[in-house]
Amino acid sequence: MKNFLIAFHSPHPGGGSGTARRALIPAGVLALAAAVLVVPAVLPAFGRQAADKKSEAASGPKVECVLGLEHVKHHASGTLTVAGDALQFSSDKGKADIPIASIQDLFTANDSKQVFGGLKGTVLKAGVPYEGGRVLSLFSKATEVLTVEYRDADNGFRGAIFILHRGQATVIKRELVAKGAKASIPPEAPASEEKKP
Amino acid sequence: MKNVTRLSVAFSLGIAVAACAFMLAPGSLAAQTPPPPSVSTKEPPPKPKPTIKASAILIEPVDPGDVLMPPDFQVAVYEYLVEQVTRTKKFAHVYRSGDKEAANVPDLVTLRTKAEYFKMGSEKKREVTTVAGSTKIRLKLLITNHEGKVLADPDVEGSVHFFGGNLNAAYDFAKNVAEVIRGIFI
Numbered sequence: 282m283k284n285f286l287i288a289f290h291s292p293h294p295g296g297g298s299g300t301a302r303r304a305l306i307p308a309g310v311l312a313l314a315a316a317v318l319v320v321p322a323v324l325p326a327f328g329r330q331a332a333d334k335k336s337e338a339a340s341g342p343k344v345e346c347v348l349g350l351e352h353v354k355h356h357a358s359g360t361l362t363v364a365g366d367a368l369q370f371s372s373d374k375g376k377a378d379i380p381i382a383s384i385q386d387l388f389t390a391n392d393s394k395q396v397f398g399g400l401k402g403t404v405l406k407a408g409v410p411y412e413g414g415r416v417l418s419l420f421s422k423a424t425e426v427l428t429v430e431y432r433d434a435d436n437g438f439r440g441a442i443f444i445l446h447r448g449q450a451t452v453i454k455r456e457l458v459a460k461g462a463k464a465s466i467p468p469e470a471p472a473s474e475e476k477k478p
Numbered sequence: 479m480k481n482v483t484r485l486s487v488a489f490s491l492g493i494a495v496a497a498c499a500f501m502l503a504p505g506s507l508a509a510q511t512p513p514p515p516s517v518s519t520k521e522p523p524p525k526p527k528p529t530i531k532a533s534a535i536l537i538e539p540v541d542p543g544d545v546l547m548p549p550d551f552q553v554a555v556y557e558y559l560v561e562q563v564t565r566t567k568k569f570a571h572v573y574r575s576g577d578k579e580a581a582n583v584p585d586l587v588t589l590r591t592k593a594e595y596f597k598m599g600s601e602k603k604r605e606v607t608t609v610a611g612s613t614k615i616r617l618k619l620l621i622t623n624h625e626g627k628v629l630a631d632p633d634v635e636g637s638v639h640f641f642g643g644n645l646n647a648a649y650d651f652a653k654n655v656a657e658v659i660r661g662i663f664i
Contacts, residue, residue: 388549438539438556
């Protein structure tokens with residue numbers, strides 16, 4: 282950097298440093314042109330991200346409903362919120378509610394780790410033949426799965442599977458359990474609480 | 479003259495025997511020609527005709543038993559089961575476990591499933607190798623009538639070998655169960 286400055290502010294314009302300066306000018310022009318082209322293209326993306334975050338905060342995280350909701354097609358995408366006394370999935374094509382009181386159980390990927398991990402899980406896994414004990418997440422590791430077992434209006438058993446961004450399933454589970462939903466495995470405490478002494 | 483006749487008879491007999499031997503020889507052309515299709519192609523045994531009639535079926539949730547199966551997979555198996563059994567159109571009503579109306583149906587049959595084997599594969603492995611990473615499940619099916627008499631108890635499998643998510647194994651299983659039901663119920 283120092284050399285660069287020396288070359289640029291050389292007192293001898295006809296010397297070797299002058300040649301360097303001449304060489305640097307087109308490079309600088311090119312860099313400026315690139316910046317002019319790139320910045321307007323990137324700025325709206327940042328704006329969009331911010332807008333997405335704002336809308337997500339307002340309407341709930343974007344999720345994929347794999348299956349299990351009445352009148353909702355498989356793999357429908359929409360938002361998932363805890364609205365009043367129901368878990369609400371909203372998409373462009375409609376809404377579906379699961380009353381919190383009807384929820385029989387809730388699972389996230391972390392619950393599977395709790396169930397199948399640990400000493401008990403290891404012993405269990407060892408006892409299951411033909412790799413039957415090998416349990417991994419069904420979906421990508423960048424996502425988290427929320428499984429909701431509930432009863433419909435006729436008291437029929439139903440199960441819904443949602444794919445969310447990592448960490449969001451636990452947040453929703455915590456919210457639902459706080460409002461009275463049943464869960465055989467209690468949700469993990471938030472990270473901020475864990476850090477407290 | 480008699481000798482000539484005897485000679486000609488013996489000669490023709492010899493030719494006939496030689497021709498027969500040629501035809502019956504294992505490497506001969508005649509032996510290589512395929513026998514008529516009606517003899518060679520064994521038709522598969524005819525499927526037994528469905529005999530049981532029921533107006534409604536109740537589907538119970540998957541019993542994982544001792545097999546470690548993720549809850550999302552159990553739920554997926556159940557939901558696909560309900561969907562595929564409904565698609566068979568063998569029953570006027572397909573009830574979910576706990577449905578209040580199911581108890582009032584006199585000829586209700588109940589479908590139970592118990593996990594016997596589960597192997598979680600990897601979609602990435604399947605896509606890369608097309609050989610490794612398959613997901614497989616095997617469940618024991620138990621179909622009982624209203625009195626609890628067992629009508630059928632086959633083992634049904636589901637798997638995903640090449641492309642597709644792990645849940646496709648649950649879908650495959652449900653489709654196979656639907657096939658079993660088509661074979662049992664009128």
